[in-house]
Amino acid sequence: MAAYQLSVNGKMYNVEAEPDTPLLWILREWLDLTGTKFGCGVNTCGACNVLIDGRALRSCQTPVRICEGRSITTIEGLSTDGSHPVQKAWEEMSVPQCGYCQPGQMIALTGLLNQTKKPSKEQIASVMSQQLCRCGTYHRIEQAVNRAIELSNQ
Incomplete structure (x- = not known):
């Protein structure tokens, strides 16, 4: 110990x-x-993502x-009131179905946005394709990713 x-x-x-x-x-x-x-x-799945020095791991x-x-x-540390752009986007787009993978998805995107404010489609695909969603809400996740980028650049 x-x-x-x-x-x-x-x-x-x-x-x-x-x-x-x-x-x-x-x-x-x-x-x-x-x-x-x-x-x-x-x-493999990304459900356990956290930010360490701003980078998703x-x-x-x-x-x-x-x-x-x-x-x-x-x-829990993104914001206590849901005001973080990624949290807002996830709520606006009604992303979660079961919700189990969503914290990891949100942290992965936050890590990407910490590195670049306007990621390319390739950068988004590279990061988000490493996060698994068993419910298959990928279409809503994609919408939320785009919305989060909009919100974080306002």
Whole structure:
């Protein structure tokens, strides 16, 4: 066991864990931030995406040992009132069906928008095609992506 000080959603947390403990379990089990979902556990589906220093990463494969001193943002940390452009777009387009993958989808898009304000269709396709939705709401996700880009550039 080792002690880690983590900055999550702007708050500092002290946790003790094995160095290779996935960040996903720290967030869900230790910090009770359950918006980040367990999907596949093998870096494939994107349900566990979080932002680390503004970049979307899979928390199921990110060991806690590399997170100290970095800024971690979960879906709960985008905004508390739903005012983040991605949250607004998802709501406007009624994206969720079951909703399980949506936090990961939203974090992936936020990470892309953190890197470039007006991503190309190719950049969007590259990022969003790595996020799986078992309900198949891809048409609404695509609409929300375009709306989020509009909102974030206003």
